[in-house]
Amino acid sequence: MNYTYIVKCSDGTFYTGWTNDLTRRMEAHNQGRGAKYTKARRPVTLIYYETFETKEEAMKREYAIKQLSRKEKEELIR
Numbered sequence: 001m002n003y004t005y006i007v008k009c010s011d012g013t014f015y016t017g018w019t020n021d022l023t024r025r026m027e028a029h030n031q032g033r034g035a036k037y038t039k040a041r042r043p044v045t046l047i048y049y050e051t052f053e054t055k056e057e058a059m060k061r062e063y064a065i066k067q068l069s070r071k072e073k074e075e076l077i078r
Helices: 022-030 055-066 070-077
Strands: 002-008 014-019 045-052
Touching (some): 002 022, 002 055, 002 070, 014 055, 045 070
Antiparallel strands (some): 002 014
């Protein structure tokens, strides 16, 4: 299973990514190994995710979400 996810950082910003192991990825983000962006904004909290069969689908959705405005992301999360 592949996932596209959004986390909320400690400074209130959102980070969007994809993974094939959501639990391991959240641990990595919170240990400072997940992404350069989240390293200085820990802890992060998982607030949204979608599941996909293939890596390509998850990556395509990640790109689409990253193109959204913050307001649109907030609407998606709701």
